Amino acid sequence: MKNYMISALKLTVVMLIITGIYLAVVYAGSKVLPTQGNAETIHYKGQKFYTNIGQEFKSPRYFHGRPSAVDYNAAGSAGSNKGPSNEEYLQTVQKRIDTLKMQNPEMGNAKVPVELVTASGSGLDPDISEEGALYQVKRIAKERNLSAKTVESLVKNHTEAPFLDLFGPSKVNVLQLNIALDELK
Incomplete structure (x- = not known):
């Protein structure tokens, strides 16, 4: 049971990092547009x-x-x-x-x-x-x-x-x- 919890926690942290990077790239990309994402x-x-x-x-x-x-x-x-x-x-x-x-x-x-x-x-x-x-x-x-x-x-x-x-x-x-x-x- 403990192994599953640790694996799930690791996967959650990795996914948070990946989605965080994705959101940062999209946000930064929107700021170079003429309307700056607005x-x-x-x-x-x-x-x-x-x-x-x-x-x-x-x-x-x-x-x-x-x-x-x-x-x-x-x-x-x-x-x-x-x-x-x-x-x-x-x-x-x-x-x-x-x-x-x-x-x-x-x-x-x-x-x-x-x-x-x-x-x-x-x-x-x-x-x-x-x-x-x-x-x-x-x-x-x-x-x-x-x-x-x-x-x-x-x-x-x-x-x-x-x-x-x-x-x-x-x-x-x-x-x-x-x-x-x-x-x-």
Whole structure:
């Protein structure tokens, strides 16, 4: 019995050291990032917004982000946990496709970008692909009496390239894009 206790104690100490080193490396790594591991915020019209948390935009005058399985509640980050073979999930996605096509009739039968109809794993993804933003350009241009070229240019100017031009797709932060849209004169 004593041997088991000593072995367990040794293993506990080793694991505490390993996890402590891991946490120290992650913490130190976060401090070299531009935001130093803190949330990136924007103050706009007297309100504070977090650019790394998805926001809900319902008005047709704004770009819409990814749907959220948690109604954009940052305290309850989660996905739907429903797979692509789940009938209820498929119905939800089809409803989102139908709604999106109804909101963007100018797009006709154009391919719907997947992130506009499926929630992310956290339900709080603040970004959409450049294609997802461009899909909405004609609706927004019409709603705001702007040329589609102007809105498309805005999307292009707010598109972030993949990390090191290698990892992941290009993306657009929906909150930042909508603020820039409001600031157009």
